[in-house]
Amino acid sequence: MTRVLIPSGALGLNYDTQALQRGIAAKPDIIAIDGGSTDSGPSYLGRGVSKYARASTKLEWAGLMAARAEAGVPLVIGTAGTCGTDSAVDWMLDITREIAAEQGRPLKIAVLRSSQDPDQIAQAFEGGDITPLANAPDVTSQIIRSCSNIVALAGAEQITAALETGADIIIAGRTTDTAIIAALPLMRGCHAGGAWHGAKIGECGALCATNPQSGVISIDFDATGFTVTPLAAGAHASPHTVSAHMLYENSDPFILYEPGGYLDVTGAEYAAVDGTSVRVEGSKWVASDRYTVKLEGARPVGCRTVVMALLRDPHYVANAQIWADDIVDKCSAKVIERMGLAAEDFTLELRLIGQSASFGTLETRAATPLEIGVIGIITAPDEAQASEIGKLLNPYLLHHPLTQEEEQPTFAFLFSPPEMHQGQVYEFALSHVLHLSDPMAAFELEVIDIA
Amino acid sequence: MPELRSLVTKLRSKNAGPFWLTIDIFCGSPEAYARVRDGLSTTRVAQVFDTDGQAIKRFDIEQLHVVKFSLPRPAVQGSVTDRDMHGASWAALLGDVEI
Numbered sequence: 001m002t003r004v005l006i007p008s009g010a011l012g013l014n015y016d017t018q019a020l021q022r023g024i025a026a027k028p029d030i031i032a033i034d035g036g037s038t039d040s041g042p043s044y045l046g047r048g049v050s051k052y053a054r055a056s057t058k059l060e061w062a063g064l065m066a067a068r069a070e071a072g073v074p075l076v077i078g079t080a081g082t083c084g085t086d087s088a089v090d091w092m093l094d095i096t097r098e099i100a101a102e103q104g105r106p107l108k109i110a111v112l113r114s115s116q117d118p119d120q121i122a123q124a125f126e127g128g129d130i131t132p133l134a135n136a137p138d139v140t141s142q143i144i145r146s147c148s149n150i151v152a153l154a155g156a157e158q159i160t161a162a163l164e165t166g167a168d169i170i171i172a173g174r175t176t177d178t179a180i181i182a183a184l185p186l187m188r189g190c191h192a193g194g195a196w197h198g199a200k201i202g203e204c205g206a207l208c209a210t211n212p213q214s215g216v217i218s219i220d221f222d223a224t225g226f227t228v229t230p231l232a233a234g235a236h237a238s239p240h241t242v243s244a245h246m247l248y249e250n251s252d253p254f255i256l257y258e259p260g261g262y263l264d265v266t267g268a269e270y271a272a273v274d275g276t277s278v279r280v281e282g283s284k285w286v287a288s289d290r291y292t293v294k295l296e297g298a299r300p301v302g303c304r305t306v307v308m309a310l311l312r313d314p315h316y317v318a319n320a321q322i323w324a325d326d327i328v329d330k331c332s333a334k335v336i337e338r339m340g341l342a343a344e345d346f347t348l349e350l351r352l353i354g355q356s357a358s359f360g361t362l363e364t365r366a367a368t369p370l371e372i373g374v375i376g377i378i379t380a381p382d383e384a385q386a387s388e389i390g391k392l393l394n395p396y397l398l399h400h401p402l403t404q405e406e407e408q409p410t411f412a413f414l415f416s417p418p419e420m421h422q423g424q425v426y427e428f429a430l431s432h433v434l435h436l437s438d439p440m441a442a443f444e445l446e447v448i449d450i451a
Numbered sequence: 452m453p454e455l456r457s458l459v460t461k462l463r464s465k466n467a468g469p470f471w472l473t474i475d476i477f478c479g480s481p482e483a484y485a486r487v488r489d490g491l492s493t494t495r496v497a498q499v500f501d502t503d504g505q506a507i508k509r510f511d512i513e514q515l516h517v518v519k520f521s522l523p524r525p526a527v528q529g530s531v532t533d534r535d536m537h538g539a540s541w542a543a544l545l546g547d548v549e550i
Contacts, residue, residue: 038466038468038469038528039466039537040536040537041528041529041536042469042528042529043529133470134471135470135471135506135523135524136470137470137527240515243514243515244477244515244517247473247475247512247515247517247519248465248475249465249466249467249468249473250467250473251467251468251471251473251508251521252508252510252521253510253512253519254510301531347531349531349532351534357534358534358535358540358543358544359534359540359541359544360534361501362499362500362501362525362544363544364499364544364547365547377531379531425531426529427527427529427530427531428469428470428527428528428529428530431468431469431470
């Protein structure tokens with residue numbers, strides 16, 4: 001039996017310290033926590049930074065490092081620093097060194113790096129070693145080379161290699177959410193389908209139970225399946241909450257692709273052990289012929305400035321779309337004329353918050369709201385140009401009349417200056433797999449001893 | 452005819468990676484499940500999202516009384532035209548559909 005303690009869905013989201021203590025008292029074999037995902041958008045991968053506050057990350061990681069020392073077992077974080085780039089791994093390593101110095105314990109740290117050289121990935125693409133997944137964007141070697149960061153998602157094989165170093169702490173770059181949980185049970189010969197299925201159930205912490213915000217769960221893996229137990233006071237798992245978690249953020253709730261194969265849970269059976277724990281058996285692991293890892297890449301696509309105004313005059317609220325369309329036409333023409341940009345060099349959009357901002361042309365409901373927030377969203381090749389377009393837009397948002405006949409209106413602005421600069425923006429450029437002859441070929445493993 | 456949202460206990464949408472959107476309809480009872488399963492065609496869902504029905508994955512999960520749809524995201528997550536970074540709002544559009 002292999003017991004995995006999972007403190008939370010992600011480091012930075014906090015965890016219940018009493019529940020964690022309960023988990024430590026139950027003698028886990030490993031503590032595993034996820035550090036990120038793509039869910040917050042391409043900017044974190046594009047810039048190679050974490051979305052969570054360093055202060056939260058440090059406090060929570062210090063608690064887990066102390067718990068690890070008490071339990072005397074490995075502590076592993078996957079997708080360190082939200083995006084798992086080498087820069088985010090270094091950020092996490094820096095925090096870890098700081099805490100180690102404060103806690104005064106010698107440590108062996110294994111660092112697994114997942115960043116890829118865009119040139120090498122472009123060459124692999126040209127050589128036919130990269131295959132698109134369903135609904136992947138069209139890419140060229142040039143697009144791949146323009147990525148500021150590309151990471152490969154490590155699976156259980158690479159985490160196993162890190163565990164085999166005997167490290168106390170493993171800081172992993174981008175991994176699949178499940179790999180850090182599945183690796184040790186797989187190493188110890190637990191049921192492969194159960195290992196991957198349990199890992200999927202546990203990757204969001206207590207989201208698979210009632211009181212989902214409570215975070216901490218424990219999963220016991222063995223030769224035939226797994227048993228999941230939420231550890232917060234008053235939290236319960238049921239066959240329904242556990243099986244329903246397979247739906248979450250999954251395009252297919254029965255099949256989950258991982259490096260080296262896929263999990264099939266169509267035959268899984270969920271049974272209540274007592275009022276709190278759930279036992280699962282019958283899931284299957286199907287190994288693939290070729291070993292592949294998924295790639296994620298983000299590339300810069302310009303700089304963004306946003307400007308916001310408020311419409312409260314009922315006449316303008318009622319005619320907001322006409323007003324906004326007219327401004328976009330006139331202002332775009334002015335950008336082309338006065339700045340010498342081509343139409344394809346920039347984007348200028350006005351979204352009507354309170355009317356159609358959520359769904360745009362797909363919106364099916366029409367109602368006249370009391371007020372409408374008008375947000376101008378501008379992207380241009382560089383920050384100075386985005387800022388300049390914001391200034392060209394400014395007079396329209398302040399004074400643009402619906403018709404020449406009406407008196408000049410004035411609309412509400414929130415700030416001075418009204419332009420807000422978001423800097424460089426990024427887009428996801430890859431949803432592809434890379435074929436590898438050796439699972440470690442795209443990853444680097446380094447062991448660091450802290451005395 | 453009632454709207455979908457009034458028939459079910461929970462309607463949620465979320466990213467399934469940057470390129471896919473997934474919508475889970477928790478019907479809450481065998482009766483509501485049967486009504487949603489039979490009354491909400493994949494073609495209708497494709498119309499709501501102005502997408503190709505062939506691209507939609509559909510799962511009728513009787514055990515959970517859930518109907519689930521996964522479709523290519525209306526805009527790639529975080530792209531210039533994206534309106535919803537986490538894919539959180541899109542289910543509401545389906546909630547308006549009359550069944």
